[in-house]
Amino acid sequence: MRTVQGRTDHVVVVGAGLAGLSAALHLLGAGRRVTVVERDLHPGGRAGRIERGGYHFDTGPTVITMPDLLADTFAAVGDSMEARLELVPLHPAYRAAFADGSTLDVHTRPDAMEVEVERFAGARDALGYRRLRRWLENLYRAQMGRFIDTNFDSPLQLLAPDLARLAALGGFGRLDARIGRFVRDERLRRVFSFQSLYAGLSPSRALAAYAVIAYMDTVAGVHFPKGGVHAVPRAMANAAADAGATFHYGHAVTKLERTGERITAVVTDRERLPCDAVVLTPDLPVTYRLLGRRPQRLRALRHSPSAVVLHAGTDRTWSGLAHHTISFGAAWANTFRELTRTGRLMTDPSLLITRPTTTDPSLAPPGRHVHYVLAPCPNTDIGPNTAMWQDLGPRYRQNLLTELDRRGLNGIAASIEQECLVTPADWARQDHAAGTPFSVAHTFSQTGPFRPRNVVNGTENAVLAGCGTTPGVGVPTVLISGKLAAARIVGGHRPATRPPMRANTARSTAEPVPAAAVTGTPQGEVLRASRSGTP
Structure with a gap:
């Protein structure tokens, strides 16, 4: 794995969204000094908050899936997600309502979902659901370690036993057709394939491998944080501040100073921050503009x-x-x-x-x-x-x-x-x-090692994180992107993964970001109404 060479004692993270906060926590856990620079007045990025007349609107993601990945970010600094957040499992995960007046409650518990599918579509599709669930679980296991939670330096890294396993599972067929092998009811097929829209593709054109998103939604479980999803970046920022990170809110990055191929300082509209390495989380055009270069691709993104x-x-x-x-x-x-x-x-x-x-x-x-x-x-x-x-x-x-x-x-x-x-x-x-919060689509040529990488040729000590780079769009993958960015800087160090959490064991202390962690906060509106997004 390509890593940042030379000193990496002080890392500046640009952006206090979920990716930047994940990177900050993993860097802190590896002993680095971390400064986080955020143009808005609070953490969150796309996972922001609008408050009007006593109403609290989450502007980005509306649920948390794969909470163990979130727990890992807190564990990186010896902290506890359960002490910071209360996650409520949703039953049903969601309700599907169709134009013919029918409804289906989507449960992540297998017995409850099988009963619901039989009521909705009959015994044959209920059995098909059981087989579909096993396939989704196998698909997830085949992809997570090798294709999602990994730093790619070359497409040759795909040549591993897990690639053959993914092919044997039908991961390179079309999503809609593969789902149709398990359930025949067209409405059910929608429930397990609409998630491809998150990847920017129709189910008829998406690879079946993208059913891993349906696994997260329909098998692994869906949770909602008390206080809204914006409570998540607030809790992460609090944990990072308690672990020693310094936050500069209301600071817009205007320039990256460099000497040769190394970034030596991050310059904002208020100050200059010398650094040994930098993690950049803004959308790709902003990041490439700051770097003064972009990767060469045969086709536009x-x-x-x-x-x-x-x-x-x-x-x-x-x-x-x-x-x-x-x-x-x-x-x-x-x-x-x-x-x-x-x-x-x-x-x-x-x-x-x-x-x-x-x-x-x-x-x-x-x-x-x-x-x-x-x-x-x-x-x-x-x-x-x-x-x-x-x-x-x-x-x-x-x-x-x-x-x-x-x-x-x-x-x-x-x-x-x-x-x-x-x-x-x-x-x-x-x-x-392109006016979209969902970033670069997950076409085959923009996925895995073919997605814009989190390292940029010509810059030795800058690493990217966020939904535009590896591994892609969505809360779980954005959290992973922060961890992968940190691994590029600390040389592959990964904090130990904690055991899976049990539902309903979390406690709620999603307290405000401590004032001591904020420097240079301007006066004015707490959050611009137009500050919206999805990670």
Whole structure:
């Protein structure tokens, strides 16, 4: 594994999102002195927070999967996730609602899910679900150590027994077809394949290997932190500060000073920070601009679809909603063509509706509710550009509310007391390439050793982390990216992995970031309303 040579005593981490905080904790655990620089006034990055009128809106991810990976980041400094956060397992993980009026509660416990599948689709698909679950587990085991949790220096690293094992499992076939070998009901196939959208691909074009995302959602378990997902980066930042990290909030990085191929200092709009190494977590265009170079690729990077998100604080809710509800439109294949090829807004939208106050009522005033409505949309490379969204945004908001009312959320428009609409134009203002928070798509040529690497030729002591680099998009993989970045700097040192956590054992102390850890914080709004994102 290629590692940073020379001194690495003091590392500056640019960005206090989940990737940067993960890197900071693993670096601290390996004995490095760490300074974290963040342009916003609080940690979180894409996992941010908007507060309006007593409503607390998570701006990015809405759940935590693979909590053991999160626990490892705390364990890196001898800390405990359970002492910092209370994670509540969600049962069901989510509810799927279909255009024909049917619903399916998706459980991660096998017996409960088998009973639900039999009720929904019959005994044959219930048996198929059992086989599908075993396949997902085997697929995860084949990929995790060799293809996900690893630093690639060459595609030749793929030539290992696990590659043959992945091929034998059908990982290089098409996702939709492989899922169809286990369950025949078309609605069930959607439940176990829609996750490919996170990777920027339709199920008919995605490799079956991407079913590992469905494993995380439908097998490993889905959790929600008390205090919202934004409580996670706050807890990580607290742990890092307690372990000795220094945080500089409200500082925008403007330049990287270098001598030859080494970065010698990180310069912000307020100060100069000498360093021995640097971890860069901004989106790739920002990172490459700071480095003054980018890797040579035969083809331009292709980005994932974007999303419109309506954060709504309401004076009522609707009994048909679970914590997470996926409302599928009747169209399916056409939806993916619109999102990834033609660049049209969905004519028959499939929507994610999240009601976090189902699990944590404290996120809204008494008797009120928070609803998060995510509508996938084309990114600005192939769909409406940022200027077009200025007029399109309000019209699309009205279309969404009309469609939600038609799907059973009657009176939703009139129920809204506080809201924030986020469109691709907002993502673009946050320096997300192609106006998408989901970064570079996971096409075959942009996955594993073919994804933009976390080291850059021509710079000896800069390492990348975040969803644009290895291993990719999503909370679990972004946490891993921070660990992999730290390993590049400390020479492969990896803190011991703790045993798997047991559900319902966590305690809640997601306290505020200590003031002593913050330097140079400007006055003003705590969090810009447009500061939104998804890791």
